[in-house]
Amino acid sequence: MVHVLTRAGVAVGAALLAFLIVGALVAVGGVSPLDGYDTFYAGSLAGGVSLGFTLTAAVPYAMAALAFTLAFRCRLFNIGMEGQLLWGGLAAALVGIHVDAGALTIILALLAAGVAGGVWAAVPILLKLWTGASEIVSSLFLNYVAFYLIAALVSDVFQQQRSTVATTAPVGSAAELPVLVADTKITIAPLFAIAVAAVVWLVLARSSLGFKIRTIGANERVARRVGMDVRRTMVTAFVASGAIAGLAGGLELLGNQFAMTPAFSQGWGYTGIAAALLGGATALGSVVAGLFFGILDAGAQNLQLELDLPSALSQLGQALALLGAIVAAQILDRGASARPRVRRDAAGRARAREAVR
Amino acid sequence: MTGVLTAGVIATAPIMLAALGGLLSERAGVMAIGLEGYLVVGAFAGLWGAHGYGTVVGVMAAVGAGLLIGALVAWLCVSLRASQVVVGLTVILLAAGATAYANFTIYNAEIVSLAGLPDIAIPGLSELPTIGPALFDQPIFWYFAVLVGLVMILYFRQTTSGLALHATGENPFAAQARGIRVTTVRYAAVLASAVLASLGGAIFTIGQGLQFSPTISAGRGFIALAAIYLGGWRVGPVMAACLLFGLADVAQLWANVLGIGISASILSTAPYVATLVALATLRRRGSMPGALGVPFSREQRAVAQ
Numbered sequence: 001m002v003h004v005l006t007r008a009g010v011a012v013g014a015a016l017l018a019f020l021i022v023g024a025l026v027a028v029g030g031v032s033p034l035d036g037y038d039t040f041y042a043g044s045l046a047g048g049v050s051l052g053f054t055l056t057a058a059v060p061y062a063m064a065a066l067a068f069t070l071a072f073r074c075r076l077f078n079i080g081m082e083g084q085l086l087w088g089g090l091a092a093a094l095v096g097i098h099v100d101a102g103a104l105t106i107i108l109a110l111l112a113a114g115v116a117g118g119v120w121a122a123v124p125i126l127l128k129l130w131t132g133a134s135e136i137v138s139s140l141f142l143n144y145v146a147f148y149l150i151a152a153l154v155s156d157v158f159q160q161q162r163s164t165v166a167t168t169a170p171v172g173s174a175a176e177l178p179v180l181v182a183d184t185k186i187t188i189a190p191l192f193a194i195a196v197a198a199v200v201w202l203v204l205a206r207s208s209l210g211f212k213i214r215t216i217g218a219n220e221r222v223a224r225r226v227g228m229d230v231r232r233t234m235v236t237a238f239v240a241s242g243a244i245a246g247l248a249g250g251l252e253l254l255g256n257q258f259a260m261t262p263a264f265s266q267g268w269g270y271t272g273i274a275a276a277l278l279g280g281a282t283a284l285g286s287v288v289a290g291l292f293f294g295i296l297d298a299g300a301q302n303l304q305l306e307l308d309l310p311s312a313l314s315q316l317g318q319a320l321a322l323l324g325a326i327v328a329a330q331i332l333d334r335g336a337s338a339r340p341r342v343r344r345d346a347a348g349r350a351r352a353r354e355a356v357r
Numbered sequence: 358m359t360g361v362l363t364a365g366v367i368a369t370a371p372i373m374l375a376a377l378g379g380l381l382s383e384r385a386g387v388m389a390i391g392l393e394g395y396l397v398v399g400a401f402a403g404l405w406g407a408h409g410y411g412t413v414v415g416v417m418a419a420v421g422a423g424l425l426i427g428a429l430v431a432w433l434c435v436s437l438r439a440s441q442v443v444v445g446l447t448v449i450l451l452a453a454g455a456t457a458y459a460n461f462t463i464y465n466a467e468i469v470s471l472a473g474l475p476d477i478a479i480p481g482l483s484e485l486p487t488i489g490p491a492l493f494d495q496p497i498f499w500y501f502a503v504l505v506g507l508v509m510i511l512y513f514r515q516t517t518s519g520l521a522l523h524a525t526g527e528n529p530f531a532a533q534a535r536g537i538r539v540t541t542v543r544y545a546a547v548l549a550s551a552v553l554a555s556l557g558g559a560i561f562t563i564g565q566g567l568q569f570s571p572t573i574s575a576g577r578g579f580i581a582l583a584a585i586y587l588g589g590w591r592v593g594p595v596m597a598a599c600l601l602f603g604l605a606d607v608a609q610l611w612a613n614v615l616g617i618g619i620s621a622s623i624l625s626t627a628p629y630v631a632t633l634v635a636l637a638t639l640r641r642r643g644s645m646p647g648a649l650g651v652p653f654s655r656e657q658r659a660v661a662q
Contacts, residue, residue, distance in 0.1 A: 025458065028462065029462055077442055079442070079446075127633070127636070127637050130637075131636070131637040131638070133633075133636040133637050134636075136442055137582070137583075137586060137636065138633055138636060138637075140390075140579060140582075141579070141583055141629040141632055141633055142629070142633070144576055144579060144625075144626065144629045145626045145629045145630060145633075148622045148623065148625040148626045149622070149623065149626060151622040152620045152622035152623045155620070155622070156620055270446060270449070270450065271450065273443075273446055274446065274447065274450060277443055309461075310457060310458050310460075310461035310462070312453070312454050312457030312458045312461065312571065313454075313458060314454075315450060315453055315454030315457065316451070316454030316455055316457075316458050317454075318450060318454070319447060319450040319451035319453075319454050319455075320451070322447050322450070323447055323451065326433060326437075326439050326443060326444065326447065327433070327437065327439075329439075330433075330437035330438065330439050331437070
């Protein structure tokens with residue numbers, strides 16, 4: 001393994017490189033890159049309003065990245081976060097529309113979102129343990145099942161009355177996340193995401209569950225030999241991952257969109273994987289990478305608004321950053337494994353010198 | 358009825374080319390998660406070439422784009438031995454971002470679409486009742502997709518190259534011991550898969566005359582992946598699964614013709630549910646390539662299992 005700091009350096013380097021390439025592409029589009037960066041900065045980081053856009057965009061990325069990280073450390077690929085996130089959004093919407101329990105409404109809605117995501121995640125992991133079907137493909141296919149089912153549910157069952165487009169009614173005002181900074185979109189969602197990150201870090205680094213997860217992730221056979229309950233740990237990690245993905249959908253719905261539509265997700269279930277990997281599959285890294293992706297989104301939105309550049313620049317930047325990180329990580333790993341396995345310590349070197357004399 | 362079948366067969370062609378491409382890659386041991394990305398890239402490259410310089414150039418552009426993205430994937434998965442799942446997802450993200458950017462930069466808000474390709478009727482066969490027009494009076498890309506499948510059946514059964522590819526996917530270490538150049542075979546398989554799937558994507562724009570958008574393939578790359586799993590990594594059954602999924606793709610038409618009150622959305626889940634049930638129940642994983650997803654390096658001896 002390569003040192004953690006090296007990894008972090010690689011991720012930051014890759015992100016900067018992606019940023020430079022996107023700047024070059026802005027120039028290709030006929031706009032001075034300096035103007036481009038200026039507009040980008042104005043739309044993402046300058047002042048409370050733009051910071052609100054950035055944080056709102058960052059929350060689903062960071063949450064999905066945290067969800068992926070939790071399962072990934074147990075060497076499980078949760079590619080099904082997109083579906084879990086959609087169910088989370090629908091569950092939060094339904095609770096938010098039909099329940100008004102004052103301050104408790106938000107908690108109930110988020111609880112429903114987490115449960116919905118967790119239940120949907122239970123399907124692929126149980127299929128894996130019972131039948132051996134790979135969770136990678138089954139959770140991927142379940143995304144589409146979820147997407148089409150929710151499209152049908154939203155347009156046929158939960159359709160808002162007298163609406164011509166497929167959407168549920170908006171949630172009641174009691175279910176909307178409280179705004180932290182007046183006149184901006186900054187809600188409590190970012191704080192919630194940071195709290196989830198802290199919990200994920202604590203669980204992974206300090207709890208016995210986390211120890212089991214990491215041991216299974218490092219070597220399943222060893223984990224089994226020392227008597228760990230591998231199957232139960234896998235189910236726990238994967239369902240918890242699904243619950244966090246569901247929460248991502250719930251936060252987005254209660255904090256930003258307020259009503260469920262078939263076009264609810266911007267593909268966060270997939271880009272969240274990119275964010276997690278860019279962040280080195282750690283809790284802190286997930287949050288930082290999620291924030292980076294949020295900045296890209298908000299900045300690129302402003303580029304489209306102000307300078308008529310495609311907002312797809314954001315997606316391109318995300319892909320390039322991840323690509324750079326993959327390449328660098330693989331090359332570093334190779335360098336590490338090519339080095340001699342056993343390093344002589346000082347005493348060993350002294351003995352070797354003795355022997356030569 | 359015939360109309361629905363015809364539409365279903367047209368919808369099958371891109372799925373089938375992507376699935377056949379993906380099959381080559383998977384049989385060589387490299388997972389084909391990125392098919393969706395290849396389809397999108399091929400759709401845009403095809404449109405760009407054909408719009409500016411005619412159909413032939415469009416097809417060549419799709420092939421070229423397929424080679425480029427295939428080379429990237431092969432380098433990452435085979436040479437650098439990066440996680441194949443991660444690379445596949447990255448390629449999908451990259452393809453969507455790059456084509457959206459190119460589409461915006463080249464065509465801006467202009468709406469560009471092509472006329473589509475004409476039908477070719479095969480004399481005799483096309484006069485069969487019901488299925489005749491659906492199978493034998495179709496645009497050229499449908500025949501091409503079927504031809505690729507037939508050639509692949511022969512390739513796997515009758516050629517040493519096909520055997521080498523199969524061996525590489527089953528056990529690269531044994532294959533290497535037998536003198537097969539595993540890295541070369543895997544590079545070739547990934548390149549071929551990207552080219553085929555990219556041509557499949559070109560069907561959307563050149564063949565069917567659809568307007569480009571980065572979501573043009575609407576998950577058909579994943580449908581193709583599902584077809585590979587449902588078909589148990591064998592060419593014939595995979596083609597049959599593609600036809601099934603192509604017919605399911607025109608679910609809305611079926612609902613209208615048969616007068617079913619179910620929404621088309623629910624019918625659209627059918628391919629995925631069918632594949633999940635098959636994955637969970639049929640004990641066909643024996644035909645899954647043994648070393649699928651396992652990176653190969655010559656220095657490394659034991660397979661981690």
